[in-house]
Amino acid sequence: MKAAVLQAFKQPLVWQEVDTPVPGPDEVLVQVMACGIDGTDLKLLDGFGYTPALPFVIGHEVAGVVAEVGEGVTGFEPGERVIVYNFTTCGDCLPCRTYREQICVNMGGVLGAKDRHGGYAEYLSIPARQLVRVSERVAWQDSAVCCDAGMTGFHAVDRAGLRVGESVLIIGVGGVGSMAVQLAKAAGARVLAVEQSEAKADWARRLGADEVLYAEGTDIPAAVRERTDGLGVDCVIDIVGLTETMGAGINALRNGGRLVVVGYTPDFYPIEGKYLAQNELAIIGTRAGRKQDLIDVSRLMAEGKIRSIVTRTFPMEEANEALAVLRTGDILGRIVLLTPAGRQAMDD
Ligand SMILES: [Zn+2]
Structure with missing residues (x-):
């Protein structure tokens, strides 16, 4: 697969061939269709805040299709439309047990920011319990921005x-x-x-x-x-x-x-x-949100109760250009990157 890889901080991303991830037990391989970009991505590029080990793939507003399920995964089938909850949590601490998993005290990976390659790529692998099914009625870019914005x-x-x-x-x-x-x-x-x-x-x-x-x-x-x-x-x-x-x-x-x-x-x-x-x-x-918040907001989007905030899309191959536009601050709402598959799906 291809991905826009962060090879060095403060340098442009490199659109290059990398190994397609293999989903481990309880994980799902997602074919990325759309990935939103935001200020967190700019901080990552600059080496502020999260500083993942390089090379790394950023991107935490992901919508796509289930491509393959790993061993032990139940409840998801190839072809289903999904978005990704960003936090890999322990499921067992007090916040996790009381539906506040975004403040998990044993926080594992954060998609596209820490320990878990993100959505500036054609595929990513993620624990199945971080996936949320989304409606076909919502455009890929609008589903993607539910994940963070x-x-x-x-x-x-x-x-x-x-x-x-x-x-x-x-x-x-x-x-x-x-x-x-x-x-x-x-x-x-x-x-x-x-x-x-x-x-x-x-x-x-x-x-x-x-x-x-x-x-x-x-x-x-x-x-x-x-x-x-x-x-x-x-x-x-x-x-x-x-x-x-x-x-x-x-x-x-x-x-x-x-x-x-x-x-x-x-x-x-x-x-x-x-x-x-x-x-x-x-x-x-307030920090990001609970998985239930993601479920709720994506449902409101499907019901037409909130309108699109995406004002511009770029081919993912042009991620650097999109990030340069974001950096100017001269943008309304959100910019979203579309993979080749995402653009193909939009044309069909
Ligand atoms: Zn926890």
Whole structure:
């Protein structure tokens, strides 16, 4: 098979022939059709965050077809359409036993990031229990982005505990934010979004945001209070994670409000204990999502309750070009790579 291989950090990927993986016991060989790309991929390329042993294949938003099942696999047959849950978890620790496997204390591989080759390839092998069946009604690229953007957005809105009639400020309308805006709206919340350009503001409105505030030159907490009778929002979902965004988020909350932190950088935000205590604020971290979140968001996609966030596709052979476009930041929603088989399937 061919794969876009990371041979050296800070160097272009190399589209080259590599061995097709052989599924071990309880594993499934998946023929990749589509793989989304995002900021985590850029960090991997640059050697920040996860630093897998090289050569390595990145890519963690994978949709494809079951090509072959390993020994002992039941419940999947060749030809079935699947997406991949990224985390190889122990299944036995407290988080795993209580349906929070994304915070497994014995986390094994992470698809396309750690110990497990990812989706910038024609095939990958993965434990069967990480697969989720998807509908034929959903295009390959839209199924693919459920794996991270969709699942993470769904989990963030779930962690936020949004209820009908509440207000939420969503900071950052990239891939995850594009899903979060739609899901918060679907949950019945009034959605305020923060973005930087007119094009992104327009995109956020098209996804259902009631109002968009500009990050540049706007006092976000003041603008939020103006729009909420001086009270602030019930909830902030910060998908950026800079000192400025966390600070703006905390100061935009009503008394009793909650800040949900999805995005992160090396930044931190010092918060005064009195302000946190006396206003009964809650700060909630959220990591990617549970497998059930992935199942739920892919079902919502199949039911047409959320719209596509994919605005551009590239042949996988041109992964470097796609990543260069992503790096400019001048992209709405998500970019997805299509393998030769994926493009063939789209043409049929
Ligand atoms: Zn575990």
